[in-house]
Amino acid sequence: MCSQPSSQTSLYQDSLIVEGARVHNLKNISVEIPRNALCVITGLSGSGKSSLAFDTIYAEGQRRYIETFSAYARQFLGNLERPDVDKITGLSPVISIEQKTVNRNPRSTVGTITEIYDFFRLLYARIGEAYSYETGEKMVKYTTSKIIELIEHDFANKKILLLAPVIKGRKGHYQELFEQYRRKGYLYARINGVVKELTFGMKLDRYKTHTIEIVIDKLKISENDTDRIKQSIETAMKIGKHVIMILDTDTNVGKYYSKKLMCPTTGLSYNEPAPHTFSFNSPHGACPTCNGLGEIDEIDIDKIIPHPELSIHNGAIKPLGTYKRNLIFCKLEAILHKYGYSLQTAFKELPNDVRNILLYGSNEMFSFKTAPLGVTTNYFLNFEGLLALIEKQTEFTEGKTDDGNETTLFRKTTCPDCKGLRLKKESLHFKIQEKNIAEISLFSLQDLHNWIEIVPQHLSKQQSHIAHEVLKEIRTRLGFLLDVGLHYLSLNRSSRTLSGGESQRIRLATQIGSKLVNVLYILDEPSIGLHQRDNLQLIQALKDLRDTGNSIIVVEHDKDMILAADYVLDIGPGAGRNGGVVVASGTPDEFMQQQSITAQYIAGTKQISIPTKRRKGNGKTLQLLGASGNNLQQVDITIPLGTFTCITGVSGSGKSSLINHTLHPILQKHFYNSKQEPLPYTSIIGLEHVNKVIEVNQSPLGRTPRSNPVTYTNIFSDIRKLFEQLPDSKIRGYKAGRFSFNVKGGRCETCKGAGVKTIEMNFLPDVYIECDDCGGKRYNRETLEVRFKGKSISDVLNLTINMAVDFFEHVPQIYSKLKTLQDVGLGYLTLGQASTTLSGGEAQRVKLAAELAKKDTGNTVYILDEPTTGLHFQDIDILLGVLQKLVQRGNTVLVIEHNLDVIKVADYIIDVGPEGGKNGGTIVAQGTPEHIATIETSYTGMFLKKEIHSSK
Template sequence: MNNDEKINVWGARVHNLKNIDVEIPRHSLTVITGLSGSGKSSLAFDTIFAEGQRRYIETFSAYARNFLGGMERPDVDKITGLSPVISIEQKTTNKNPRSTVGTTTEIYDYLRLLFARAGKAYSYATGEEMVKYTEEKVIDMVAADYSGCKILIMAPVVRGRKGHYRELFESMRRKGYLHIRVDGEVKEITRGMKVDRYKNHDIEVVIDRLAVKGNDDERLKKSIRIAMKQGDGLLMVMNHDTGAVKYFSRRLMCPTTGISYSDPAPNTFSFNSPQGACPRCKGLGYINEIDLGKVIPKRNMSIYEGAIVPLGKYKNQMIFWQIDAILKKYDCTLKTKIEDIPDDALNEILYGSLETVRIDKELVHTSSDYFVDFDGVVKYLHDVMENGESSNGQKWADQFLAECVCPECKGQKLNQEALSYRIWDKNISQLANMDLVELREWLNEVGNHMDDQQRQIATEILKEIRTRIDFLLEVGLDYLSLNRQAATLSGGESQRIRLATQIGSQLVNVLYILDEPSIGLHQRDNDRLIRSLKELRDLGNTVIVVEHDRDMMLNADYIVDIGPKAGRKGGEVVFQGTVEEMMHTNTITAQYLKGEQQLQKGRHRKGNGQLLTLRGCRGNNLKNIDVSFPLGCLILVTGVSGSGKSTMINETLYPILSQHFYRSLQKPMPYDSIEGLEHIDKVVNVDQSPIGRTPRSNPATYTGVFADIRSLFVNLPEAQIRGYKPGRFSFNVKGGRCETCGGNGYKTIEMNFLPDIQVPCETCHGKRYNRETLEVRFKGKSIADVLDMTINQAVEFFENVPDILRKIKTIQDVGLGYIKLGQPSTTLSGGESQRIKLATELSKKDTGKTLYILDEPTTGLHFEDIRILMDVLQKLVDRGNTVIVIEHNLDVIRQADYIIDMGPEGGRKGGEVLSAGTPEEVAKSKKGFTPKFLLEEMKRNSDAPDKPCGGSCADA
């Protein structure tokens, strides 16, 4: 292989990489693998991608680089053969609720263009198709329809708006117009004329009264032109004798009611634009309303006892005096139970009184009664939310809110005008709510239901939309809809959306680097993903994938294995070559690929005999399902992407338990009932969100062990003599930290159009603490030395300090011995963050009745890391706890005590429980895709069930 056909990296030393040389063939699918923390991402993203991006930015002028911000040069001797680089990482695209799959992929932008150019407008009042006339056409129609009749030509100037309009009438009078039509009645315009400002009005100025002689009548032409100008393209003609009115417009207009639309533009159909967004929900599709069930949760209590939660128990305050005055009108008191108070009285208390409330003089301690307006409890809460300066006050009011579908647009996000444009009887919102398979079928047929002009306009737009949707279908996202919020996508889903976009761009000679694209994919969809990556390669690109998936490795052209272990013991190239060559080596990865190393079988626990049962789950695509979880077991929830796993566990079960145990404000998806809560005493959700957002957060602070370490240092004789307190040993508090760098350990030097440089603090040299603090030592180590230890080193160092050892030993037990105690949380992967959270929970004393929930904990984990993780989870269950895991990894599924398989497909074709039981029982089922792959995995590991059954375990 000559140098033109490969990417060469010489002397890479980023993070833990040990001055390695790597050779990667161009135009290949290359997998970089290895244990977590071995240095895979350091090589792929922090070295190869960082250098490619830096070189691209270096081609810009110094002036342009000043605005872009520069890139730091990675610590590497030389890289050759580098193409332009595109990184596709597993970050969720956008947390903005206005960002959707449609806006991210730009498919919705093409749909907006399609409706703006080829959509047909219909009246939202009558459903009739809107019409549009030229000025000449209007003159001809008026002359023909009213030939020989006396008519009034009028220009609409106000349509259904409030106001007194005194200035408008005066302006028209000065222009010489004598009559005006207000709410259907023609009146003479008089000086100082006005109307009721609190009512909606329709006002038309009378331009002319004349008898129609024909279309060559100059007076008629002139009057129509003036009316069109005054009415902004719209005019009304009224028959003088009959009073019948007809509308004519240069713009789109309803022929019956005269409602007119502006000419459509793409922004007319955007829920992110004021032109298209629903005015009530501002384009979100939902609004926050006061939930009366939260305001008055117990109707068998009195207001005096605190039945109205926002007000609390009775206090000698104005609002209680007002409520007391209202109740007296209905022969009730503050001590009357809510259930005994008449509905009318309760409505006045909640929504305000229509009349002024009189408060007795005894209450206000004056010689006369006191009269006040009472707006109600709901208005009070709204005021706190909208006008409250205190974030705590707003947070307090938010607890009484419930998110509900916008009553005006019914969740469709757009205003009624935008929703009135249709193509083949569908508006744009209906299309955006279809799943991608259904939308693709509609696009296949829509051309047959268009007229010639529409077809001519739409051909290229439809072609572009179909192409983009096809790429999304190829990467297994058929269950998504264009309206799906980007914030609700998993990291794997958002990564595959960007992958589909790149395939669609048809670029060549590009280097793509992907971070575990198989995350969240069922084994069925893995083949489609691999096919897409090979397609990207076959276009003439180089594809590098950081991956642990067995199928991905076996389909790769080239493998780079980093190891041999993690952290300080990693950072070396233990193998690079083809899959066939790898099978002749003895690396940890090769041992698992060859089957020499295997994850153990499940324990086949029967559980403790108790069940947690959910009934009537119907959130998102769940089809009113009942599901039981045997407690004291390791339970795996499986199924293809979009089948309803996360909806059932993360959005229904967890919020129910969280509300029950911790009074959480998160609202569960719709369900009927839950049974068996008495059998568990707490719930723990171990997700992959970061343990902290700033570099000041680290494993020591998150797990709480840093407080114990600081206490240890405070109790040392040297610290006692000096009178140091725990804050002395915190780098976040003044006193003990280095004030030159503020406890960061480094200073950032701004380099204008060159990248900012972080240099060690010249005072503390990266130690974070001042000299006096560092003089206190335990076993010869300062607090800074301790933070710089790896977990493995710390376990040895603190072997005789039980409180500290217990917490850091659990971090070691979950396979994170290679990370440092003080490692910034921003440098940890999602999988590492999840395992730190798991370690934190493990270090706490459990009662044996805890329910743990994990969503794809194998993300970012090598086979060996999965073995360590599963050992930890099995120990949790051995202690009597219940662990529920959402997972696609067959090695993990095989270890379950109980499996709940969802499906059969994703989206609207999913949401059912297909089978439930032990791995052997589920593998016998004929329903869904999981049993087939599970059976193959069991055969490979020689623990398959004897023979398949007819799917009878589906109702287990």
């Protein structure tokens, strides 16, 4: 509804009604949204979609929820500002599912955030079968009566020793242990396979490993001795911690019995499994070497000794630097002297055994002279090694270098004990269907779903009864993840590596699984990162969520999503100050009859045109051969330079592995000596044809209130330098820092350059009022007196980018950067607009503009990862114009993209697939869009064919 609705004139029996919304750029708008429906809010980037959905509707829902808490409880919660709106009625409990990375914690995985791994831990604890990690045998456990029965059977009429194991394969002299049991009346112990009498003061070689069993009883097994055997077993069980050993004195062969899970051959025992046994976040289950992370920090010798042609004296060992008269150099000199070398010898000329002593240490004694207190003395020492010394030093300095940056002496390497599986040995030897919990965590979700379907067929009746509910829950949750197109992920996938779109769809699947009803869900572009094929599944999942009795509001630009909606709201007509109004609304059919820009694109009366001719490039190519990281299967690609090239493929097919994690690190390493290692590949050909690489990825713009478009792009530094050069500034001695609102000097100290003062209201939200001293201008009076073309620094920050382009027309350095912001469609933003008020699409385009403002050489490779994220059709058209200009200047633009409007205008396409995960990682096709559209095995080609046909 474009008019001002009220509860009396509602068009729907059950509606969410917003009246008089004025948040950010919204212009006192009122809307009516049907409940229990799928509603899409669309419009140009920056038009006010998020302001309505998240900053008005969701913010009010959260505020109402917080207000139900007691005043005492509210003081511990972040106060929520009341959105600037007259009235909201018909508002259900609200859940927001935004584009945020779930968790940066290395312990967080897909399995933990979906809780599916928790159910698997329960499953393995209840029906997992234990196997010995020493022999591979199935573990056994017995009751006391069963143990007696087995002993009487296995050792009938034989003389035995009943032993209680107390020490197994450990160093020590054990004098106190022997004395403890001697005083308790035990006369003998079996030590390293030999029975010996316990005597006063008895002890062993402390540097050797020993196995000790206390002799509890010595008897001949007969049916008349059952009570004695039972009593002795109970005593032995207490001492041996539920494990006993029966030794046949004639054959000297022993056999173990236990009430715990135990290896019948070696006596190795496990504790009874519990869910925490399989948790890598618990000391009960985590690998003790890596503490459950699956990787450890290891010193990189190449970084310790980057220049082996140097001598130690001249700085071959980077952390030590050049020669100094200190203890460590004295030690190194003594070691080298013993083997006939000196500190002046080039490190690479030292033999391997000497290098190993220097790096890893030695138990040999070395003699060296030093002169403490003026007395020269011979000292003897053994040397622990440079690596151990450096490791201690970096632990002490918390891994920081002198300039405060992270030290680069370490590299992450797979844990040698758990081989990256995160769990301790015992936990990895509980199996279901011959698979341990770490192995099934490596399956793709699709393969895991298939595996779960066949597990019940191989369970006993008792196991099936125990596992029924757990398997049902796992199956249901996996199904929801598959429904939102995440079949290619695995449970062990770190949440740090998930894209914003993947994170959002995981949360969506979790919410579907929660089976809540009468809830309003608000989603922010859930189709981001999804191939058209997977998008249809996502839409169906949203409809299922709606059909269970919920309302769905989706902020979205996707054409399929808009056409599948029950109701569409278009916010516009422009962006920023030119937006904030409802320009069209209704069902999709009603919507397409209206004249808004979005409606025209959806109806097809307006569209992004396909170029009449595709570029062939400059005749040179960049070839990447044998890429095999992650799921890539020895992939070879050829990128024609001087073209606009798209990398396409379904989600999880290997696009990011190929470009972001292989090609880009190769170029970064080649041009800028980057430390990031590329994924494995065989070779790259054609680097001589490129001289620069610029990447614009999906990492977010810094979101602090003091950050704004001109600080991020460094335009503000140029503006402050311009003000520094003004005559008034020179007379007063003002430097560029005077014109910063972040440091003392020129800013208003009353509000610390914020322009507003924060009034704390205890249990109510904080109130922000304009600063009395500066009137919201951020600077003190003296600073504001300096003017350029009649405007103060505060006035300049209030200019829109469009106005600033004209204002700084004759200042080339500032003009060129502002023009780039204008060219990517951000002309409506003000220079000083806080980053916290920017939409996701706006923030990404600010970052893109910052990269595009950098000088290109005509042989630059630009790599962009889904640059259309958050962009409207009109904004995509503008963005494509900017990218096409880059190509026209001879550069190469490489874009990872799912959006068909971008794919159809590319000069060249590399389609990765055919599926995601292990069924992907190959090149399905390479060529022009017309060629890809003819490839029947390409999902991209299938949708591209329809798009090209409809565009003609």
